Amino acid sequence: MRRTKEDAAETARQILQAAESLFLEKGYEKVSLEEIAVAVGVTRGAIHWHFKNKQGLLLAIRDRGKEPYRKLAAELSNNTAVSVLTKINDIVSELFERLENDPRQRGLIRCMMRLDISLTESDGICGATFRRELHQTFIQIFSAVEEEVRLTAPWHAESAASVFSATIVGLLSDWALEHSTVRLSPDGQALVKMILSGLISETCCQKNSRPED
Known part of the structure; x- marks a missing residue:
């Protein structure tokens, strides 16, 4: 059959x-x-x-981590700026909590990090492509937010995406390599929430969250 x-x-x-x-x-x-x-x-x-x-399996597992952000980017037209940032926070928060509760993930992330380095050194493309694609997805998300509300100075879509990407990658790397005492949950969650909340003014948040009459 x-x-x-x-x-x-x-x-x-x-x-x-x-x-x-x-x-x-x-x-x-x-x-x-x-x-x-x-x-x-x-x-x-x-x-x-x-x-x-086997490397292909590891790459597929790694790439699957981008799916929630790609899905959010595809649904931007159905969300307000505030709800988009809230959803980003929820996605990252859930990821950090899941990883923190399963220390075995450290080894898997370290393997993915080594694979990225190996691929980048071998052809200069594959390793960077993963980070670039994730960064581009964040640019798309933050650009949609910027179209609705003005981001707090000095931030714009690309700079916000760059800092946010660097924060996520840095936290995950330090956690996987056990280079610091910072925990993904709750420390990393609090940092991500602080960064996202600082991207738009409190006035914009109140305006967007105000119930309709």
Whole structure:
């Protein structure tokens, strides 16, 4: 029987889910494609078809982290400036809390960081592309906010996106490498909320949150 696109997508989802679980449980380096294939009940060839290799699986897991922001960017026309910033805060807050409650994620993030460096050094594109795409998504989001309300000086869409991206990446890197005592939750959550709340004036917030008569 011929497989449908939905069947293929479901198989890819199951492979990715099994890979992430095994990476967290055993560590990325200690997991083989054979183990992942057995866990899902597919052949190793199926993994190669969907993700090429183990690095492809790690890249897919990493890229999945951008999805909530891409989704928000696609829905900008349905939200006010205040609700957009609130949703960004909620997305980051949920991520930080999930990571803080699962220290195994440190190892996985470190692997992603090493992969970024390796890819950037090898071809100068792939590693930077992930960060650039995320940064461009933030520019799109903050540009929509700026169209509705004036960002607090000296911020504009691109500078706000740059600082926000650097903050998120910096917090995640320090947490993964255990370079500081700062916790993603609640410390990182408080910092992100402070940055977002400082981008638009309190007057604009009150105007946008005022109920209709």
